[in-house]
Amino acid sequence: xxxxxxxxTGPGLRQLELxxxxxxxAVWVRTSGLQPGDRVELFxxxxxxxxxxxxxxxxxxxxxxxxxxxxxxxxxxxxxxVTPGNPADGTRVCFG
Numbered sequence: 001x002x003x004x005x006x007x008x009t010g011p012g013l014r015q016l017e018l019x020x021x022x023x024x025x026a027v028w029v030r031t032s033g034l035q036p037g038d039r040v041e042l043f044x045x046x047x048x049x050x051x052x053x054x055x056x057x058x059x060x061x062x063x064x065x066x067x068x069x070x071x072x073x074x075x076x077x078x079x080x081x082v083t084p085g086n087p088a089d090g091t092r093v094c095f096g
Contacts, residue, residue: 012089014034017032025070026069036085
């Protein structure tokens with residue numbers, strides 16, 4: 001079973017949906033409304049490096065997602081960030 005833990009809206013209607021897979025005990029961020037050059041990061045406590053997604057032209061109009069991160073200890077403290085590729089669209093925004 002996959003559960004949406006949170007849905008956030010960033011600059012320019014960029015959507016970040018934090019998802020949790022019960023069977024695999026992992027989280028990831030599914031996104032929509034992103035533009036080329038946008039960067040999405042997923043930070044999980046205890047994992048030294050964030051999972052990162054950079055959006056390309058070929059991904060426009062599609063759902064795209066960060067890599068999955070195992071979270072056997074639960075989902076507390078997880079946060080996601082979006083950085084628009086175009087500075088005119090704003091600066092980095094974080095949720096969670």
